[in-house]
Amino acid sequence: MINETNTPKPALRVELGERSYDIHVKPGVIAEAGGIIAALIKGRRCLVVSDRNIGPKYGTLLASSMQKAGFDGSAVEIPPGEGAKTIKFAEFLYDRCIEAKLDRDSVLLALGGGVIGDLTGFAAATFYRGIAVVQVPTTLLAMVDASIGGKTGIDHPKSKNAIGAFHQPKAVLIDPLTLISLPERELKAGLAEVIKYGVIDDAELFAYLEENMEKFLKKDPAALAHAIEKSAAIKARIVSQDERESAGGPRALLNFGHTFAHALESSTNYQGYLHGEAVAIGMVLAAELSVELGLLTRADRDRIKALIEKAGLPTKMQSGDPDTETLHAASFRDKKVAAGKLRFVVTERTDDMAKKVWNVGRSSQAV
Amino acid sequence: MINETNTPKPALRVELGERSYDIHVKPGVIAEAGGIIAALIKGRRCLVVSDRNIGPKYGTLLASSMQKAGFDGSAVEIPPGEGAKTIKFAEFLYDRCIEAKLDRDSVLLALGGGVIGDLTGFAAATFYRGIAVVQVPTTLLAMVDASIGGKTGIDHPKSKNAIGAFHQPKAVLIDPLTLISLPERELKAGLAEVIKYGVIDDAELFAYLEENMEKFLKKDPAALAHAIEKSAAIKARIVSQDERESAGGPRALLNFGHTFAHALESSTNYQGYLHGEAVAIGMVLAAELSVELGLLTRADRDRIKALIEKAGLPTKMQSGDPDTETLHAASFRDKKVAAGKLRFVVTERTDDMAKKVWNVGRSSQAV
Secondary structure (H helix, E strand, C coil), rough: CCCCCCCCCCCCEEECCCCCCCEEECHHHHHHHHHHCCCCCCCCEEEEEEECCCHHHHHHHHHHHHHHCCCCEEEEEEEEHHHHHHHHHHHHHHHHHHCCCCCCCEEEEEEEEEEHHHHHHHHHHHHHCCEEEEEECHHHHHHHHHHHCCCCEECCEEECCCCCCCCCCCCCEEEEHHHHHHCCHHHHHHHHHHHHHHHHHHHHHHHHHHHHHHHHHHHHHHHHHHHHHHHHHHHHHHHHHCCCCCCCCCCHHHHHHHHHHHHHHHHHCCCCCCHHHHHHHHHHHHHHHHCCCCCCHHHHHHHHHHHHHHHHCCCCCCCCCCCCCHHHHHHCCCCCCCCCCCCCCCCCCCHHHHHHHCCCCCCCHHC | CCCCCCCCCCEEEECCCCCEEEEECCCCCHHHHHHHHCCCCCCCEEEEHHHHHHHHHHHHHHHHHHCCCCEEEEEEEECCCCCHHHHHHHHHHHHHHHHHHCCCCCEEEEECHHHHHHHHHHHHHEECCHHHHHEEEEEEEHHHHHHHCCCCEEEECCCCEEEEEECCCCCCCCCCCHHCCCHHHHHHHHHHHHHHHHHHHHHHHHHHHHHHHHHHHCCCCCHHHHHHHHHHHHHHHHHHHHCCCCCCCCCHHHHHCCCHHHHHHHHHCCCCHHHHHHHHHHHHHHHHHHHHHHCCCCCHHHHHHHHHCCCCCCCCCCCCCCCCCHHHHHHCCCCCCCCCEECCCCCCCCCCCCCCCCCCHHHCCCC
């Protein structure tokens, strides 16, 4: 049932006309990056962007692969963490692009987690009105979510991801071996998004996660590669159907559990929870709401909650977290607010968090 | 032959599928902006961006038209001049967008010349991954060129327009009455681009300019409206054919005279010449080169040069301007450099400026 990780498989593809691209999920693919990218890019200049945690681990491997393929360029490292998703670091990258003499046919490589991917993608989207970027995600979260779909952005001091652009990569190179060095807490946070794909789209994946959660927590390469491929395939398909997250379009489904998560992250100044942890709580609340609305059975809600618990993720808020009103206000600053209206489902219940803040998606169809 | 300025005409349209939009050329159209924009935009929040010269003249008219159409919002003014095309002022606009509670369905209005259009367009392209912008150009140059086609951008300290995005406006509202307040030197600079359209695409427009140059210099409204419409129609058509200036695509034709102009402007730190003045010199040199290459008759070259002179524009560099080597080096920093190669025509001659720096386009087809 599970593919061996070294069996050749048909590439995953995001179908977007002339902006289509492949997602390569393969252990060791970083060492083959140069050849893959050389076939996609006209120019032979590149800039590898990474952070000070990831750069020392995989930067040399990636850079030497690029060099062997005839690329000329340089590598830069920025400080790790969300603090680098700022205009200041976008400017830093523009400076390095100019210094490295990148032109319109050059390519930026984003080697790292979501912050590196978002920031580097934004720089690529806006340098010379858009140059190529290749995403090389090294966290589970970035592999199954942020690296696919072309959302790029940086934070405004008052609004996360408020400054950004849609800019599809030329390729996504996912090397599951890089997960070896991923801290356990971040691995679990990434699993939240994998669970989400199971809930919204793939009952088989959901069941597989239920059966094999221990393998994930032990970083079993075959199990991880399988779950990454299944997740990436779902993301790729939904992005193909709805590139720019049109109002009411299928891409909104990816936000299952996310409106609440964004409000929670924002209200805790992005200090209390990793994104995946906030999503985990958001999914439990969304499932709860779905039961209230008659869209989900209690048994399925219990399965969702149990799987999230099994992954070692939180299922409810902690004492000391913001109250409902604060979360509600925070969610109104979310950029998903359209024409002054929130896009949540609102229940008549007054006795739980479900009252105000989240997105149900179409959870009932999935599990 | 010339339409009366108050006769209804079919709207000019930039055909780009779902990104198509109309160009309204009409005296007094600023007072009708609210109604036009309300029909295009889902939201009812807006931010009017202008500079301290233009804002006091037309800002109130535009804002009150928006208000009457049900829009809520505010207006901001930035300092006039190219110095405002920086990341700092993009940040300033992001701050104002957040303060004005703009959401994804809101609209930015760019009321002013090319700097305002480029900066505001860039902010719109990157706020919440792209919100609507309406261009309301108030200089001749912006009316016939920058406001149409979706090029937006700001300057990097080492490279003009290096940071930007393609982001088509929802509409372009051109009110020729605003030219009344345009300084004569800027009017003439705008005429350089109008002459360019005559050269590259419209022999009738070229002949009309030859016959009526005195009217333009006196700001005759009917003559100006006619030339703006003809020019905007050409720009609209070329943009429709080649939205993103593909290598060798028709949009490159719009760069007739421009590669030299960019090098000259850059080498003189954007102090010596207005853009249109540099383009005027670039066109004379390109015409000269075209004669050398057997693409243009001497008689046509003389007509081009004579018309540029008639418009009160420079036809050659001044003593004290940078030498050929400096211009050549500057042009290699131009972002049109693709994979390390300049996209100019290079002659074998050694005795004039034509040797190294400019774009001929297809000038021989036009005049």
